Amino acid sequence: MRKPGRHFLQIPGPTNVPDRILRAMDMPTMNHRSPAFGELGLRVLTGIRTIFKTERAVAIYPASGTGAWEAALVNTLSPGDKVLMYETGHFASLWRSMALRLGLEPEFIAGDWRRGVDAARLGERLAADKDHAIKAVCVVHNETSTGCTSSIPAVRAAMDAIGHPALLLVDTISSLGSIDYRHDEWGVDVTVGGSQKGLMLPPGLSFNAISAKALDAAKTATLPRAFWDWTEILASGETGYFPYTPAINLLYGLAEAIDMMHEEGLEQIFLRHDRHAEATRRAVRGWGLEILCQEPEHYSSALTAVLMPEGHSADAFRRVVEEQFDMTLGNGLSKVADRVFRIGHLGDFNDLMLMGTLSGLEMGLERAGVPYRKGGVQAALDYLAEPVN
DSSP states (O other): OOOOSOOEEESSSSOOOOHHHHHHHOSOOOOTTSHHHHHHHHHHHHHHHHHHTOSSOEEEESSOHHHHHHHHHHHHOOTTOEEEEEOOSHHHHHHHHHHHHTTOEEEEEOOOSSSOOOHHHHHHHHHTOTTOOEEEEEEESEETTTTEEOOHHHHHHHHHHTTOOOEEEEEOTTTTTTSOOOTTTTTOSEEEEESSSTTOOOSOOEEEEEOHHHHHHHHHOOSOOSTTOHHHHHHHHTTTOOSSOOOHHHHHHHHHHHHHHHHHOHHHHHHHHHHHHHHHHHHHHHTTOEESOOOGGGBOSSEEEEEOOTTOOHHHHHHHHHHHHOEEEEEOOGGGTTTEEEEEOOSSOOHHHHHHHHHHHHHHHHHHTOOOOTTHHHHHHHHHTSOOO
């Protein structure tokens, strides 16, 4: 049966793709060796640097963010290298699993999935590494499974305080373009990104922003690499081309997305996401529900994960919302499966879209028989009605 109106895709990625980007991708596929493509290539390869806030080259792959994870590891490390990682949630755990499968030796600092990286704990472990056996530190900036954001400047400061030479690798797949991020200023060596969240594109592009130190490490790293090798992709990128057939129509969309982000302004985009996140949290508290992230300084501006009351299924609640209100919410992953639902409020998103989302949630709580207090939507409305500075 057809459902009238638009579907509310409120998972934390893929996000809604704006019409301007859809129209930009709706172009004939061009010859990827032509002068016209070289112009497009230079446009996106130069423009994407402004989103990462880097002066250096960014590699663009036709892949999901998982591909960019692998590229970051295989270009900088060798078999048996020790890697320090921090358990912030499901995606940090998946990155660790990949490191194991690649023949690395990851050490996982245990976390409770309710807060971001504790930079002090990470620093203590690095300080104990007197022989500098740890070759890289890998952290997730915004953990999509939990709604917790980690302070990358604090991680960098902890590393610098003891002078540890490890590389710093950071996953920004669900934060790039949604939460303030500064590759160069924060001293990150490899930043991993993806197209389908804050960049407002469909899935299919991934990114590595690369420091000079990481490029030096790539000269001696011996993990096998072919498709992911930075050497050819960066060399080709100097003239706007790729060493293989790129995702041409997604690059059309990326060029448009970069233009749109510059038109709004990155700082304004970050403030908009902060504001929507705070409105969402006020709604959750108004309903008497519990936010999964326990540390206010770690609250994510891209999504909010909500714990279900004891004895109630998050998946059953999500089914009611989808079937009766045509809205999709994010499910709980691995350790928090069926215990949380996740509200995505990132990408091409405005006040009215947020209020539609929160209204659907409050109606869903009522229909699903989940114990809650009325008034969460009103709490969000009151906050959004305040003048924006």
